[in-house]
Amino acid sequence: MALKIDDLIIKLANTITDDTLFNPYNQICKDFDISTGPGVRQGNLRIYLEKHLDSRTDTIWIFDTAGYHSSKLTGVPLVGPSNYSKVEETLGLENRFENANKNGAVSSSAEESTKLWETLSKKHNPPLVWNLLPFYPHQANEISVKRTPEKEEYLKYAEFTHLVLEIFGLKKIVAMGHRAQKALDLIHIKSELHI
Numbered sequence: 001m002a003l004k005i006d007d008l009i010i011k012l013a014n015t016i017t018d019d020t021l022f023n024p025y026n027q028i029c030k031d032f033d034i035s036t037g038p039g040v041r042q043g044n045l046r047i048y049l050e051k052h053l054d055s056r057t058d059t060i061w062i063f064d065t066a067g068y069h070s071s072k073l074t075g076v077p078l079v080g081p082s083n084y085s086k087v088e089e090t091l092g093l094e095n096r097f098e099n100a101n102k103n104g105a106v107s108s109s110a111e112e113s114t115k116l117w118e119t120l121s122k123k124h125n126p127p128l129v130w131n132l133l134p135f136y137p138h139q140a141n142e143i144s145v146k147r148t149p150e151k152e153e154y155l156k157y158a159e160f161t162h163l164v165l166e167i168f169g170l171k172k173i174v175a176m177g178h179r180a181q182k183a184l185d186l187i188h189i190k191s192e193l194h195i
Helices: 002-014 037-054 081-091 111-120 151-156 158-168 178-186
Strands: 059-065 128-133 136-139 142-146 172-176 192-194
Touching (some): 002 158, 037 081, 081 111, 128 178, 172 178
Parallel strands (some): 059 128, 172 192
Antiparallel strands (some): 136 142
C-alpha cells in the first residue's frame, strides 16, 4: 500500500492547477516558502498517510478545501506548523514533520485546526482527515484571501479523494459541514454529515 501512497503523492505533485488554486505539492509561495517547500510538504503528507495506514484507520473526516494556515503551508490536511507537536503526539509519529517555511515565517494555525486536533487527541484511533479539494483556492493575485471553490473544481480533482478511499478501504465517511457534504454528493460519495 505504500506504493499507492507514493502514487497519490506523485499525482498530487504532477498536477498543474489554475492560477487561483495553490498546489502545495509543486508550488512555492514566494512570501513564505523555502526553495524545497513542495518536497517538504510531500514528505509530511507521506508521514501522515503512512501512519494512518499502519494504524488501520477505518474512518475519514472530509473537509471541503485546503486552508491557508494548514495544508497550504504543511502539505497535511488541517495541520498547521504550530500544530506539529500536538499532531505528532496524537498520532504517535516516530518521524517528525518538517517546516517548509522561511524562518518559521507563518507560525499561527487556524482556530479550526487547533480545535480539531484537541478533539482528536482524545480519540483512541483518530480518523484520517482529508480535504476534498487538496489545493488551496484563493482570489486572483491575492493568495492570502481564500475563495469558495467552483463545482467544476471539486469534479476535476475528485480522483484524489477516490484514491484515498481506495488506499485505506475506509468504512465510515464523515462530511465535516454542509459544503463538504454537497461536494461529496457531487462526486457520488455517500457520507454522514457532521456539523
